[in-house]
Each structure stands twice: as C-alpha cells, then as structure tokens.
Amino acid sequence: MTELRFHRELYSGEAIDEAVKTWSNFAEFSLSETPEHWVVEVTPKHEAAARQIIGEFGNYVLGLTVDRGGAEAS
Amino acid sequence: MSTDNQTSFSDIPEAVASVSATDRSVSINLDAEVYPLQAVYGAAYIFLDRCFVFIDRPAEGSYRVTLSAKQAVEESEALRALVGEFANELLSCAWRHQITQDNRVAIETVTVQAIAGAMGEPSLDDLADFDFTDEALDDPLGIAQSWEEKHGRKSPGEDKAEGDAATSEEASA
Amino acid sequence: MNPINLAKIKPRPGSQAFFRWRQIDDDVVLITNLEGNWLLLSRDEFTSFARGEVEPGSELHTRLDDKNFLRATYDIQAASERVKARKHFVHNGPLLHVMVVTLRCNETCVYCHASRANMDAVETDMSAETARKAVDIALASTNGFVTIEFQGGEPLVNFPIVKEIIEYATERNKEIGKRLEFTMVSNFALLDEDKLEYLLANKVQMCTSIDGPEELHNAQRKLPQTHNAFQAAAKWIKRVNEAYGEMGLETNLYHVEALLTTTKATLDKWKEVVDTYVGLGCKTIFLRPVDPFGFAERARLRLEYPRSKYLEFYRNAVDYMIELNREGVEILERYAAIFLTKILRGEDPNFLDNRNPAGAGIGQIAYSYDGNVYTCDEGRMLAATQDDTFLLGTVDDGYRKLVGHETVRAMTIATNLDQQPDCVNCAYQPYCGTNAAYNYKAQGSIFGRMRDNNVCAVHKGIQDYLFEKLAAAKDDPELLEIFERWTTIRPRDHFVQDPNAETAAGEGTVETVDASEEPAEA
Numbered sequence: 145m146t147e148l149r150f151h152r153e154l155y156s157g158e159a160i161d162e163a164v165k166t167w168s169n170f171a172e173f174s175l176s177e178t179p180e181h182w183v184v185e186v187t188p189k190h191e192a193a194a195r196q197i198i199g200e201f202g203n204y205v206l207g208l209t210v211d212r213g214g215a216e217a218s
Numbered sequence: 219m220s221t222d223n224q225t226s227f228s229d230i231p232e233a234v235a236s237v238s239a240t241d242r243s244v245s246i247n248l249d250a251e252v253y254p255l256q257a258v259y260g261a262a263y264i265f266l267d268r269c270f271v272f273i274d275r276p277a278e279g280s281y282r283v284t285l286s287a288k289q290a291v292e293e294s295e296a297l298r299a300l301v302g303e304f305a306n307e308l309l310s311c312a313w314r315h316q317i318t319q320d321n322r323v324a325i326e327t328v329t330v331q332a333i334a335g336a337m338g339e340p341s342l343d344d345l346a347d348f349d350f351t352d353e354a355l356d357d358p359l360g361i362a363q364s365w366e367e368k369h370g371r372k373s374p375g376e377d378k379a380e381g382d383a384a385t386s387e388e389a390s391a
Numbered sequence: 392m393n394p395i396n397l398a399k400i401k402p403r404p405g406s407q408a409f410f411r412w413r414q415i416d417d418d419v420v421l422i423t424n425l426e427g428n429w430l431l432l433s434r435d436e437f438t439s440f441a442r443g444e445v446e447p448g449s450e451l452h453t454r455l456d457d458k459n460f461l462r463a464t465y466d467i468q469a470a471s472e473r474v475k476a477r478k479h480f481v482h483n484g485p486l487l488h489v490m491v492v493t494l495r496c497n498e499t500c501v502y503c504h505a506s507r508a509n510m511d512a513v514e515t516d517m518s519a520e521t522a523r524k525a526v527d528i529a530l531a532s533t534n535g536f537v538t539i540e541f542q543g544g545e546p547l548v549n550f551p552i553v554k555e556i557i558e559y560a561t562e563r564n565k566e567i568g569k570r571l572e573f574t575m576v577s578n579f580a581l582l583d584e585d586k587l588e589y590l591l592a593n594k595v596q597m598c599t600s601i602d603g604p605e606e607l608h609n610a611q612r613k614l615p616q617t618h619n620a621f622q623a624a625a626k627w628i629k630r631v632n633e634a635y636g637e638m639g640l641e642t643n644l645y646h647v648e649a650l651l652t653t654t655k656a657t658l659d660k661w662k663e664v665v666d667t668y669v670g671l672g673c674k675t676i677f678l679r680p681v682d683p684f685g686f687a688e689r690a691r692l693r694l695e696y697p698r699s700k701y702l703e704f705y706r707n708a709v710d711y712m713i714e715l716n717r718e719g720v721e722i723l724e725r726y727a728a729i730f731l732t733k734i735l736r737g738e739d740p741n742f743l744d745n746r747n748p749a750g751a752g753i754g755q756i757a758y759s760y761d762g763n764v765y766t767c768d769e770g771r772m773l774a775a776t777q778d779d780t781f782l783l784g785t786v787d788d789g790y791r792k793l794v795g796h797e798t799v800r801a802m803t804i805a806t807n808l809d810q811q812p813d814c815v816n817c818a819y820q821p822y823c824g825t826n827a828a829y830n831y832k833a834q835g836s837i838f839g840r841m842r843d844n845n846v847c848a849v850h851k852g853i854q855d856y857l858f859e860k861l862a863a864a865k866d867d868p869e870l871l872e873i874f875e876r877w878t879t880i881r882p883r884d885h886f887v888q889d890p891n892a893e894t895a896a897g898e899g900t901v902e903t904v905d906a907s908e909e910p911a912e913a
Contacts, residue, residue: 151275154255180275199270199286206271210259264835310840313812321809328481328748329803336484336753336794338533344791 146198149181150205156215157182159208163201170197227298235301243270243286244297246304250279253312258283260311261304269300393417395434397441406443408465413818415855419862426473427737427821428458431862473737477821480741480754484533484794487743487755489540489768490525490556492517493549494760498578498620500600500612501654506775507544516549517760524786525758526560530567531790537569540576541595542768547581557593564890571888574598576650578612579627580620587627587634594886597631599624601649601671603657603664611654624649628671643674643721644881650677653704655696661708669715669722676712677725678705680849683832684772698845702852709856716873723877726853732878733822734857740880743767745824745850749806752783752799762786764793766802769828781828802827805837813841819854 150160160182164173170193174185186201188194209215227235235246248258258281262271269285276282285300318325340348395414413421420437423429432440432451439445440460445452455461459470494508494515508515517525529537539560541553557573564571574596590597602608605621612620628647635645649668651657657664668676680701709724716722732740743750751766758764762785765771770781783796805827808814814823829846830839841847857874864871 148272149274151273153275154273154281196288199288202270202272203266206262206273207266210263214255214259260836267835306843307835307840310812310838310842314810314838317812317815318810321815324809325804325807328478328807328809329800332481332748332753332803333795333800335482336533336799337791338484340791 145185145187148184148186148202151181153215155182155205156209156212159205159212160184162208163205167201230301243284244301245282245284246301248281250281253308254315257308257311257315261308264307265304395420400438400441402441403443406462407440408460408462410460411816411818411820415858415862421818421858422460423818423821424460426470427477429734430454430458476737477739480739485754485756486534486536487538487540488529489542489755489757491542491759491771492546492552494544495548496543496545497580498612506772515760517552519552519555521762521786522552522556523559526556526563528786528790530563530569535570538572538574540574542576545578545581546575547577547586550586561888564888568890572886578624580618580623582627591634594888596886597647599628599647599649601667602651603660604667607656607660625671632672640885644883645885646672646674648675649673651679653678653680653701658696658700658704661704662711665708665711669720674721675723675725678708682829684769698848705853706856713873717869727857728877730822730854730857731874735875736878744826747808747824748803749824749826751802751827752794753803758786766799767828773828773832780831802837811841819851823850
C-alpha cells in the first residue's frame with residue numbers, strides 16, 4: 145500500500161473521485177482527508193506493475209485537475 | 219515521495235532541486251511568487267508522457283514538483299536534463315502567462331476576427347439551435363455595462379425614486 | 392560578431408516609437424516597428440536612436456521619421472493601414488482544402504510523412520460519397536478563393552476520385568461562384584498521356600518532388616519495380632512544360648514546380664540541387680527542412696541534422712542562386728520569396744505555415760480518405776499515429792461546426808505571436824509565424840518554446856541571411872532588383888476555373904444529356 149497525499153490547493157477532489165473509478169480495475173483505493181490534503185491509499189492489484197500503476201494514477205489525477213482548470217476554490 | 223537519501227546537482231542549489239537516490243526522482247522547489255500555479259500546471263502537464271509528476275505545497279509561498287522518469291534512468295545526467303527541461307518549460311509558461319494578460323485585448327481581437335471570418339454568418343438553422351439562455355461572454359472592456367454601472371451614478375429611474383423618498387422624508391420630518 | 396553592449400549605450404526611452412531590434416553584423420543593427428517597417432542602422436546610428444540624440448533635420452532623422460520610428464511624429468493611421476494589410480487574411484476562411492484521396496503509394500520515400508500504404512490497400516481509397524461531402528464543405532468556405540489540393544499517398548493511384556472531385560466541384564461551383572483552382576502534388580511515376588490530357592484540360596496545377604541530382608533522388612525515393620524515380624519525374628516535368636507551350640501559355644509563367652525535402656544527404660550537394668532544378672526548367676526551389684511527422688520520425692537518426700547545418704546549406708544554395716540570377720537564369724528560393732514579400736512589400740503572401748496567426752483550421756482544412764477532417768495535413772499525419780488532437784470531425788459535420796471547433800480556436804491563439812515568449816521581443820515578429828502541430832509534435836504543446844524550436848531557428852536564420860543581404864544591397868542595387876523580382880507574384884489566371892465552362896471530359900466521364908436539347912420529332 146502506498147499513501148498519496150494530494151494538496152487541496154493543487155488537486156481537484158472531483159478529479160480524484162473520477163480517477164479512482166477509472167483505475168479501480170488496477171488497484172484498491174481507500175480515501176480520507178485532512179484539512180490540507182486529499183489522502184488516497186493505493187494498493188495495486190499487480191505487484192510487477194505497482195510503480196507504473198501508482199505513477200500513472202497520480203498523472204491521471206493531475207491531468208483531470210488541469211482539464212478542470214485547477215483545484216476547486218476552498 | 220520519499221525525502222530520504224537526498225543528494226543534489228553540482229550546478230543547481232540544493233534548495234532548488236534535489237535528487238532522491240532511492241526512487242531516482244528529482245524534486246524541484248519553486249517560489250510561488252515567481253511562478254504562478256497556472257504556469258506550474260502548464261509545465262507539469264507537458265511532462266506527463268515521460269514522467270510521473272507530483273506537485274505538493276511544502277510551505278506557504280512555495281511548490282515542490284517531483285518528476286520520476288517512467289523509463290528507468292540511473293544516470294544523474296538524465297535526471298539533471300529533466301530538471302533543466304522542466305525549468306525551461308516552466309519559465310516559458312510563466313512568461314506566457316504574463317504576456318497573455320498584458321496583450322489580452324489584442325489576442326482576443328485577432329482571434330475573434332479570424333474565427334468569425336472563417337465561420338461566417340450563422341444560418342437560420344444555426345440560430346434556431348443556439349442556446350440564448352447560455353451565459354454571455356466575458357466583457358473585459360465593460361462594453362456591455364451602462365455608463366451608470368461603470369461610474370456609479372444612479373440611473374434616472376433610481377434618481378427619481380430617491381428624490382421622491384427624500385421629499386417624503388422631509389415632509390414627514 | 393562584435394555584440395552591441397546596451398549597458399554602454401545607456402538607452403533613454405521617450406523619443407522612440409515602439410520598436411524591436413536585432414544585431415545583424417558588427418556594424419549593422421536592424422530595427423523593426425509594430426507595423427513591420429524596418430531600417431538597417433550602423434552602430435553609431437543605433438546608439439543615437441537609442442539615446443534619443445538624433446538631430447532633427449539630419450539624414451538619420453528623416454529616415455526614422457519616414458518609417459514611423461519617432462514617437463513625436465508617429466502616424467497612427469499609417470501604422471494601422473499597414474497592420475491591416477499584413478493581416479488581410481484574417482477575415483477570410485479556409486482557402487486551401489487538402490484532399491487525401493488515398494494512402495496508397497507506388498514509391499517509398501525515406502522521409503515520407505504522408506503515412507503511405509501499399510498498393511493493395513484499397514481500403515485507404517477515398518469513396519465518391521466522402522469526396523462529394525468534402526467538396527461541399529470546401530465550397531462552403533467563407534473565402535471567395537478555394538484551392539483543392541490533391542494529396543496522398545500518391546493521388547494518381549485513385550484517379551477516378553480525382554476526376555469525381557474535379558467534376559463535382561466544377562458543377563457545384565457554377566451556382567456558388569468561387570474562384571476555384573485545383574492543384575496536385577504527385578511523384579508523376581503513374582502519369583500517362585490520357586491522365587495528362589485530362590489534367591491539362593481541367594487546368595490542374597501540377598507539382599512534384601525532386602530531391603536533387605538523380606542518384607540522391609533515387610536513393611531517397613524508391614520505386615519498388617526498379618523503375619527510376621528521377622527519370623520518371625524528369626520525363627513528365629519536361630512533357631507538362633512542353634504541353635503548356637503547345638497550349639500557348641507563357642512558359643516563363645506556366646511550368647511544373649518541384650519541392651525539395653532536405654535530408655542529411657542533401658546538405659553537401661547544394662550546387663547539384665540547384666543545377667538539377669534549373670536543368671529541369673524549374674523556376675522555384677523550396678528548400679524545406681525535414682520535419683518530424685510520419686516516417687521521417689522513425690528514420691530521424693539517419694536523416695536529421697542540426698539546424699545550423701541546414702542554415703549553412705541554405706546560405707550556400709541561395710548565394711549560388713543569386714549568382715545564377717546575375718547571369719540571367721530565372722530561379723528563386725521560395726522561403727526567401729515569402730519573407731521578402733512581407734519585408735519589402737508589406738504584404739502577406741498568405742503562406743499558411745508562416746503566418747500570424749497560422750492557417751490551421753482558419754486558412755486550410757485537410758480531408759482524410761476516411762472522411763475525417765483535420766485542422767491541417769500535419770494533424771492528419773499525427774492521427775495516423777493514433778493521436779487525434781487535431782481532428783475536427785467528419786465530412787458529415789457542417790462547415791461552421793468544423794471551423795468553429797475549439798481546437799481551431801486554440802491553434803489560432805497558440806500561433807498568435809503576441810502571446811509568444813521570445814516572439815514578443817523579436818525583431819522578426821512582423822514577418823514570422825509558428826506551426827502549432829509542429830510545436831505539439833516536437834515540444835509537447837501547441838505553444839512550443841521558441842528558444843529551442845527548430846522552426847524558429849530556421850526562420851530566424853533565413854531572415855538573418857536576408858537582412859545581411861539587404862544591408863549589402865546598399866552597394867549592390869542589382870541584388871535588390873533580384874530580391875524584388877522574387878517578390879513579384881504574377882497571377883496564373885489560366886488555372887482559375889471558369890464557373891460557366893463545362894468540365895473538359897476525359898476518358899470515362901459520364902456526360903449528362905440536357906432534355907431540352909433533344910431534337911424535335913420530325
């Protein structure tokens with residue numbers, strides 16, 4: 145399991161939700177939050193591709209955030 | 219991303235860029251005063267095809283961008299090149315952000331004329347499909363504003379209403 | 392070059408109207424202004440100008456005033472007229488409509504970026520239905536001038552559709568009334584007398600590729616059946632030129648033009664390339680560098696070269712062409728002609744890849760064999776690598792929907808040099824342009840980064856060369872005359888389709904019968 149902490153001012157919560165749905169075939173996800181971060185625990189389903197799954201998931205979230213014009217206003 | 223085993227490049231201050239020896243990623247610290255967030259997004263986006271990109275906010279007033287090359291790179295030269303390319307792209311994005319703001323009217327004018335010139339006038343069918351309830355375009359020059367809205371002066375209707383109210387107040391005083 | 396030191400000059404703003412500057416040589420500084428006027432100053436003159444110490448009434452003052460470089464006498468009306476002239480194309484929609492009638496090709500070129508297919512890949516032929524829909528969109532353009540350009544693969548491979556497009560477009564244009572032209576880019580290897588007769592009768596402008604002397608051309612463009620690609624092209628260039636003469640057309644004006652793609656192997660052969668073109672009767676050479684699309688990318692290591700090497704080749708070739716011009720040989724370089732038209736005439740020749748904003752979507756559209764419609768041909772080539780970034784829709788979508796696509800808007804903004812770092816400070820900004828599809832392919836975004844962009848390096852390099860020459864032309868009026876000749880665009884009205892003429896029938900054309908002409912019964 146890897147914990148990814150996405151800063152609320154930099155990443156969109158909705159983007160994370162959408163990314164989790166899209167990547168559910170490749171990893172298990174557990175979501176929580178802190179005042180500053182969206183926290184996503186990622187457990188890849190394929191050990192050999194773990195780095196790739198985690199990295200591409202992170203990229204996907206960033207991409208969706210940029211497509212939306214940035215993180216939502218707090 | 220781990221911050222253990224950080225090393226640096228000989229020609230870049232460690233405060234600006236550092237290398238993580240464990241997972242061969244580079245982290246670049248950015249002054250948020252110098253680089254607007256839109257520029258950080260712009261530069262980061264361009265690296266999505268060859269790096270895993272992560273952005274964080276270690277402290278108020280700064281960003282940290284971590285780049286991990288997708289293809290395994292062992293040599294520090296390759297990581298150094300990533301930092302350099304990212305920094306160049308970031309500078310380009312930051313400068314463009316400023317230029318676009320400064321020249322917004324000129325850019326919009328040419329774009330509108332070019333697109334309008336290419337599209338031509340709408341047909342009756344196009345107008346029938348158009349959603350007139352949609353929000354109006356931005357109005358950066360305030361052309362759609364009335365003089366009163368722009369300069370804070372009341373419209374004749376408001377003036378009269380206030381005049382009537384003042385008269386009735388005086389009358390009742 | 393001994394660089395200008397601004398700190399030593401200590402410039403003082405206030406007397407100058409907006410300008411940009413670039414050092415061309417030790418004692419030559421170029422200044423350009425907002426509307427694209429230019430002057431070449433000596434170091435001392437530039438220093439006086441920068442310090443605001445130009446004597447009123449002096450010769451320098453007069454030169455600066457005449458060209459609108461002085462704030463006190465800045466003529467806004469004149470400036471806006473010149474800007475308007477340079478941007479005249481903005482109000483008109485797509486002029487060029489590239490129709491990729493097939494991907495099949497009988498040659499295999501090492502640098503090909505047309506994503507060719509083998510000769511049995513008939514599924515890559517454009518259908519008649521798609522062709523007609525593409526023509527409908529082209530003729531819906533807001534531009535009164537429409538040029539349909541046949542590309543491929545090799546367009547002659549799908550000649551029936553070439554004919555379908557010509558005949559359908561000509562027929563529809565009778566009611567629409569565009570100034571309609573057809574051009575074809577072909578390797579000529581599949582031409583025969585029947586096809587030629589049809590193409591000449593229907594006024595299709597013919598254009599081919601010649602990569603230089605025979606050995607080089609054949610090494611880079613392979614015909615699979617051991618035919619000689621160079622000989623095939625040369626034979627038909629000669630034949631078409633003869634035919635124009637037989638038709639009574641002025642052969643100085645009407646002749647086949649050829650395109651060059653400069654690869655690593657070409658770089659040392661600048662003299663042979665020019666001599667080959669002149670020997671074939673060509674009056675124009677377009678010294679195009681290789682670009683990163685299609686095959687060219689895969690063969691990049693073998694074909695690519697630093698842009699400094701290309702510029703060295705360019706200078707050698709054009710120097711040689713200038714010398715030939717002095718000897719009375721009519722040959723010009725197209726890149727130079729495009730820039731010189733903007734520099735010397737204050738006009739824009741509307742070359743879509745070197746325009747501000749560029750022509751993608753607003754000046755040209757590309758129609759793929761499968762009915763997909765793209766902002767430009769490079770966009771179509773990218774789609775062959777599974778990247779649909781520049782796809783606008785299909786031929787079933789209406790013209791306004793295609794041209795109003797947000798991708799067109801994005802590319803129009805991205806190629807506007809008023810938002811481009813580097814360009815905003817570059818003296819060549821009034822004459823230059825960038826290519827969004829190239830920027831995307833080479834640098835990851837449609838904006839690109841000019842400082843390490845190869846197209847920018849080429850444009851700057853060519854303009855540096857031209858302004859060096861213009862500085863030398865002060866003592867060499869013949870050189871200026873040569874450059875002015877290069878900018879003279881004589882219209883080739885023969886190629887404009889007459890909307891009232893019947894399509895000239897070639898083999899296999901179905902004639903329609905007008906019932907009113909049936910003979911009365913006896």
